Amino acid sequence: xxxxxxxxxxxxxxxxxxxxxxxxxxxxxxxxxxTLRHVPAVGAPVSLHSHLxxxxxxxxxxxxxxxxxxxxxxxxxxVQSVGPKMALAVLSGGAPRDLxxxxxxxxxxxxxxxxxxxxxxxxxxxVELREKVGATEDVPNGEDIVVRRADDPRELxxxxxxxxxxxxxxxxxxxxxxxxxxxxxLLQHALRAARS
Numbered sequence: 001x002x003x004x005x006x007x008x009x010x011x012x013x014x015x016x017x018x019x020x021x022x023x024x025x026x027x028x029x030x031x032x033x034x035t036l037r038h039v040p041a042v043g044a045p046v047s048l049h050s051h052l053x054x055x056x057x058x059x060x061x062x063x064x065x066x067x068x069x070x071x072x073x074x075x076x077x078x079v080q081s082v083g084p085k086m087a088l089a090v091l092s093g094g095a096p097r098d099l100x101x102x103x104x105x106x107x108x109x110x111x112x113x114x115x116x117x118x119x120x121x122x123x124x125x126x127v128e129l130r131e132k133v134g135a136t137e138d139v140p141n142g143e144d145i146v147v148r149r150a151d152d153p154r155e156l157x158x159x160x161x162x163x164x165x166x167x168x169x170x171x172x173x174x175x176x177x178x179x180x181x182x183x184x185x186l187l188q189h190a191l192r193a194a195r196s
Contacts, residue, residue: 001184002061005029006047012039015088017063019046029063030084033092038065053077053084053163060084068096072133078159079128081121089114090125100133154178157186166194 005027011018017039020026029048031039039046048063049070062084064070069091076087093099093114102110103126111122154175160183161171174190 002027002050002052004047005050005061005063007045009040009042009044009046012036012042017048019048019063027061029061030088031063032069032088034095035063035065035069035091055164062088064091066096072096072099074159075129075132076125077163079121079125082125086116086121089116103129103133106130153181153183153186156183157190160187161190 005019005021007019007021007027009017010020010026011028014033014036016028016030017036018026018028027050029050031048035048039048048065049067050064051062051070051073053060053062062070062073064073073084073087073091076082076090077084082090090099090111093102093110101107106126108119108122108126111117111125112119117125157178157180158168158171158175161174162168166174171190174193175186178186178189178193180186180189
């Protein structure tokens, strides 16, 4: 898993950046408008937290200015019918703190203002994420907002299977007998079981 990319900004576009690492490799990271605000001009150094989405036809790398934004991205893509591009669109609406407040307050109207988000999807985001974000609508401005992360390797492997397109019940079945201590080992075991 590529969790962080550090390098010099080689390309800076409205929807992505390319970072050239010290080894001379350029990584293209899709970013939200919120993250783009924190990316300096071409030629300047920057570090972005990242998440790799593996699909049958592509490997897509997503970049985030903060861990909180990445955690929210992971929560969003865990919501039914919310893909990575839609999650970035939601994150482009403001700072992670604002999104957490929106979800905690159940502000469906604000979420539907995001292009591509309908009322049903906005309601689903609120229902599925409200308990997963560690905030309430009356959080003081100075107080930290914490997004709860699943650090359990089995849960992380399950999320990985779901991202790959497996149904949640199928992911649970594949991981039931999986052996391994890390999410990667569990995921490899489950994918081998899926092929057999």
